[in-house]
Amino acid sequence: MVATPREAFWAYGVYAGLIVSLTLNARVPLRSLIRRLAIETPFLIFVVALPFLARGERIDVVGLSLSVEGLWGAWNILVKATLGAATVMLLASTTPITSILYGLQKLRVPSVIVAIAGFMIRYADVIASEMRRMKVGRQSRGYEPRVLWQVRALASSAGTLFIRSYERGERVHLAMMSRGYSGTMPELAAVEASPTDWLRAFLVPAVAAVICVLAWL
Amino acid sequence: MHIPDGFINAGTSAGAAVIAAGGVSVAVKKTSDYMEDKQVPLAGLTAAFVFAVQMLNFPVAAGTSGHLLGGALAAILVGPWAGALCVTVVLIVQAFFADGGITALGLNILDMSFITALGGYALFVGLRRVLPKQRWSIVIASGIAAGVSVVLSSLAFFVQFTVGGNVDLRLGSVLAAMVGVHTLVGVGEGVITAATVGLVLGVRPDLVYGARDLATRLELKPQVRTAGGLS
Incomplete structure (x- = not known):
């Protein structure tokens, strides 16, 4: 196109x-x-x-x-x-996001990228809601930045958010280890494309x- | 702002995609070297963080606002290659939600991920060389690096536009407009990045990749007995 x-x-x-x-x-x-x-x-x-x-x-x-x-x-x-x-x-x-990711993997996109993207999508909403709660917190304290030098509170939120995300990542990693993670993600539900599927696609x-x-x- | 489909001609887009793919594979290799099996969850969560932080709007001037790109911030916090990788993943996912065209993905990855993360980090390292080995110099360096990285990113877009722009514009005016707007955005990006890095340095200094050399080794201290103690 x-x-x-x-x-x-x-x-x-x-x-x-x-x-x-x-x-x-x-x-x-x-x-x-x-x-x-x-x-x-x-x-x-x-x-x-x-x-x-x-x-x-x-x-x-x-x-x-x-x-x-x-x-x-x-x-x-x-x-x-x-x-x-x-x-x-x-x-x-x-198309559900897992199918898109699975399709990307089948299309030879490096599996690391697919796995990271999967994690990002899974946790994007968690992190974004965390940020939304911080925003509600800021606003309920009367925070309404108009000029650039008032952004300190925004930056502390961003910093806190990073620490929380990173620590969550470490916890997730430990949880994965305790479930037998050895460096590669398990295959997502395997679906084989039949010739007719390919034709249709x-x-x-x-x-x-x-x-x-x-x-x- | 993401480049949509059709903005830059097909040849340039394809070339950028090839370069970006090469860069991504280097980034994957480099991060797996030091993150090892932590790579997937940590990079995934950092990518989610970058995604969320891009929704933070800050006031720029006279009622307008910009949002954080986060490339330099991610690079300083988790390292240049990991930062580039995380922002790249964010861009890929955004492309599937139609923020930036699929065919322009390579262009977007080069501009917003590699230029901001690697370029910003290189600048950060350079600034740290000339500044004293102190905490505050990390904050200053990250602010300047992040601000300039945004302008660099707009310059990269300008180069792509010069090579394969689909419209014949006066290149000078495009350059002026891009750099002008992005200098303003860059100031905001710099201030927020500096303050964010400052906060993380204060709370969890061990998490700031760009400040690893300042980390002090933990040492064992003789046990201190309190006078009364608990009975």
Whole structure:
């Protein structure tokens, strides 16, 4: 998708159609997908600024002088980022995180990385809630920082959070040792992909690749 | 801020991904050397910490706020390679929640993980050479290193943009905007990192990787009997 030329409007239409049909097929509500796309908002600001900032040939649109190159660039980033984000969200909302991790392992991502990522995901919520409780604590003491030199309390929270996380890591390690951990993680529930699974998995990327090639022709 | 899909062209992204993959394998090797079988739980929990700390917003100026990148902080606390590894894992997981594009993952890892952790740590070590061997100099060095690491990260983005930017912008103005904004963010990052390292130094100095040389060996002291004692 990223390699598709930006002039091929129809190709992006087909990509979008592909994602929408997958979404419907997976019974993921379209509205929740769209709402989650809000994560992109900071980039939209940059994208909107592009036509004004880029150089090159300029055209007049409703009284504003815009750069043609900037408009193309903005369109290019907008459509690719949005479609890319939508695809990933579809994956995240249809596939449990353990399956994604298992898939990564099968795809030869180093097992250490997969194991660390697994731990991070498992404990991210614990640590984040710990941080939220500290935030409630700070706020209930009337902490409302406005300027940078008031951030001392934030920093002590961060430091305390690090010590707690690290010590939790040490405890987890001891717990793992006492359960017979010897340096490698046990295999996650093994699922073998059958040839039909592979075929099904390759269907959509294959279609996308064909579109990309056609768009270049 | 994470680079989304399509921002930098496919060739540059692929090149960055190859470099990042090489860097990650070095980081895995280096951390397993000294963390041994503690590597997975400790790096996992530190990654969770980095993930949480990135949600900390601090005021920058006039109502705007930035959030911590945490690369230099992680590097000073757990070591440069382990820090880079943890931030990399955070970025990978964030990519699966659509924060930063999958195809831009290599670019993001280089900018936000390797540049901030390794670059920041190198700077930290350099500063410690010139500063006296004291606790406060660790705090100062970590603050400056963290602040500059953010600007370095924005410079790395600028290099990538120059090589493979999908838009023809005036490079000078991109540079000015990136460095300008990130200098402000860097000041915040520096102040918070310094104060955080200071706190950890005060409570658990043995946990600060960057201050291992200051650690004093524990020694046995003769038993002290209290006058009255418990009966």
